[in-house]
Amino acid sequence: MTTRTGTEYVSGLRADGREVWLGGERVQDVTEHPAFVGSVQGVSGFFDWQHLHAGDCIFADPVSKQRTGISHLIPRSANDLLRRHTGLEQLARYSMGMLGRTPDYVNLTFAGFAGQPSVWSANGNAQGAENLVAFQRHVAEKDLALTHTIIHPTVDGRLPPYDGVNGEAALRKVSDTSEGIVVRGARILATLGPFADELAVYPGQPIPKDRDDVALVFSLPLSSPGLKIICRDHYGLDVDPFDKPFSSRFDEQDAFVVFDDVEVPRDRIFLDGDPATYNAVMARGWVGNIMQQTSIRAMVKLEFAYELCCRMADAIGQSRRPDVMQMLGEIWSYAELTRSAVRAAEADAHEFADGTWFCSEAPFRALRPTLPAWMPRVNEIIKRIGSHNLLATPSRAGLDHPDLRPSLDRYLPGAGDVDPEARSRLFRTAWDFAGSALGGRMELYERYYLASAARAYALAHMGAQNDREWTQVPAFWSHLDAAP
Ligand SMILES: Cc1cc2nc3c(=O)[nH]c(=O)nc-3n(C[C@H](O)[C@H](O)[C@H](O)COP(=O)(O)OP(=O)(O)OC[C@H]3O[C@@H](n4cnc5c(N)ncnc54)[C@H](O)[C@@H]3O)c2cc1C
Numbered sequence: 001m002t003t004r005t006g007t008e009y010v011s012g013l014r015a016d017g018r019e020v021w022l023g024g025e026r027v028q029d030v031t032e033h034p035a036f037v038g039s040v041q042g043v044s045g046f047f048d049w050q051h052l053h054a055g056d057c058i059f060a061d062p063v064s065k066q067r068t069g070i071s072h073l074i075p076r077s078a079n080d081l082l083r084r085h086t087g088l089e090q091l092a093r094y095s096m097g098m099l100g101r102t103p104d105y106v107n108l109t110f111a112g113f114a115g116q117p118s119v120w121s122a123n124g125n126a127q128g129a130e131n132l133v134a135f136q137r138h139v140a141e142k143d144l145a146l147t148h149t150i151i152h153p154t155v156d157g158r159l160p161p162y163d164g165v166n167g168e169a170a171l172r173k174v175s176d177t178s179e180g181i182v183v184r185g186a187r188i189l190a191t192l193g194p195f196a197d198e199l200a201v202y203p204g205q206p207i208p209k210d211r212d213d214v215a216l217v218f219s220l221p222l223s224s225p226g227l228k229i230i231c232r233d234h235y236g237l238d239v240d241p242f243d244k245p246f247s248s249r250f251d252e253q254d255a256f257v258v259f260d261d262v263e264v265p266r267d268r269i270f271l272d273g274d275p276a277t278y279n280a281v282m283a284r285g286w287v288g289n290i291m292q293q294t295s296i297r298a299m300v301k302l303e304f305a306y307e308l309c310c311r312m313a314d315a316i317g318q319s320r321r322p323d324v325m326q327m328l329g330e331i332w333s334y335a336e337l338t339r340s341a342v343r344a345a346e347a348d349a350h351e352f353a354d355g356t357w358f359c360s361e362a363p364f365r366a367l368r369p370t371l372p373a374w375m376p377r378v379n380e381i382i383k384r385i386g387s388h389n390l391l392a393t394p395s396r397a398g399l400d401h402p403d404l405r406p407s408l409d410r411y412l413p414g415a416g417d418v419d420p421e422a423r424s425r426l427f428r429t430a431w432d433f434a435g436s437a438l439g440g441r442m443e444l445y446e447r448y449y450l451a452s453a454a455r456a457y458a459l460a461h462m463g464a465q466n467d468r469e470w471t472q473v474p475a476f477w478s479h480l481d482a483a484p
Pocket residue numbers: 101147148149150151188189190191192204254441444445448449450451452453454455
């Protein structure tokens with residue numbers, strides 16, 4: 001197998017017995033369900049996109065000698081990271097950053113894990129590390145789509161995370177079998193859950209050092225018996241992409257996942273019952289690795305938003321208004337700061353372990369809590385520049401209707417030579433970006449998908465303290481005191 005096409009991806013998904021719930025309905029086949037038509041087409045298009053841009057998105061794997069998706073590359077040098085950047089930027093352009101959980105996200109995570117087996121084999125977990133390396137090769141060679149669930153649900157915030165009802169909800173091991181282990185509990189969330197091939201479970205937040213039962217890292221096919229994928233309401237719409245450019249294709253569908261006594265085969269277990277390693281693995285380069293993908297996606301999205309807003313302002317003749325220019329400059333600044341952070345992180349890339357290279361973490365640590373504020377602000381700017389124009393948007397069918405079109409031509413053109421069609425398409429794109437049901441969900445995603453900004457700022461501070469000693473304040477006083 002080499003990199004898959006969209007058609008191959010869809011046939012791998014077809015009626016595999018997975019237990020997907022949408023509302024009160026158990027979906028028999030996600031590829032056939034009317035609600036999911038556009039989304040399946042959207043993910044399928046992503047697989048085709050990598051072939052369309054093969055020069056950027058596919059590389060010749062030195063081990064398997066096969067044409068492999070760039071997100072499976074285990075970076076062994078700064079140049080590998082730059083090569084990967086080109087591919088990731090191209091992949092992000094498929095949805096202009098509106099798909100947060102394209103398969104390259106979790107692929108990068110596993111390439112990073114497999115590139116550092118010594119981190120996993122510490123504390124006698126040699127078999128887990130071996131399984132992990134073999135699994136990453138399997139994912140790369142089959143070009144599978146993975147989702148992940150890394151957060152335990154908190155049922156009652158008054159209790160510690162693993163006590164009482166919280167403990168009952170947490171995903172934990174309940175028994176060993178001759179074939180592997182049985183796990184029970186739940187996890188939030190699995191974005192792409194119904195449309196992925198595999199569900200990976202790995203650490204999101206640290207666990208208490210005496211809780212071997214929750215110290216689990218593994219992966220499973222989504223069709224594993226006992227796995228329930230409970231979807232949120234679907235926001236995708238089976239309509240002309242002109243009307244809903246994002247909702248018609250890019251609802252990546254979040255789901256709550258219940259593990260109802262699910263058996264994990266032994267060769268899919270990467271860590272079983274070692275809280276110390278569980279708590280350590282994510283601190284060993286995950287941020288410097290994964291945030292190359294997430295930050296490039298954010299950069300592509302911010303640059304798209306900037307251009308969208310410039311075009312909106314032009315279309316209504318408002319681009320010279322001082323407050324509009326200020327807002328346009330604000331979005332451009334966010335985009336450029338993101339691009340600069342990526343560049344800085346890549347420039348200071350270094351080896352982490354076992355010959356594997358990741359970007360420097362500090363620029364990403366700064367970006368991680370900042371983007372959750374910038375992204376909602378961009379949506380606010382879109383609404384402020386767009387105003388009522390975001391809703392004066394005749395549909396494709398309306399524009400094509402011979403009785404209506406003359407009125408639209410007369411009353412709804414834009415400034416200059418912008419015709420009603422171009423104007424409507426622009427403002428519809430902006431509304432679907434920032435204001436539709438999917439746009440609202442995307443804003444929530446940006447706020448939380450890498451943990452809340454509050455947690456991320458605290459991590460940024462802890463990282464800064466570990467990076468170096470902060471001695472400038474007493475140094476300044478000494479130099480004042482020493483002055484004659
Ligand atoms: C659209 C969407 C898709 C997602 N997809 C996935 C997925 O595919 N896989 C996955 O594993 N997870 C996914 N998640 C879940 C995500 O990982 C969690 O929502 C995220 O980690 C935040 O965790 P939390 O909700 O427990 O928030 P917390 O970090 O607990 O934050 C909740 C609130 O408390 C505040 N807060 C927290 N700590 C502090 C503090 N110390 N001081 C002050 N305020 C504080 C925060 O600001 C926030 O408002 C997704 C979430 C969303 C919204």
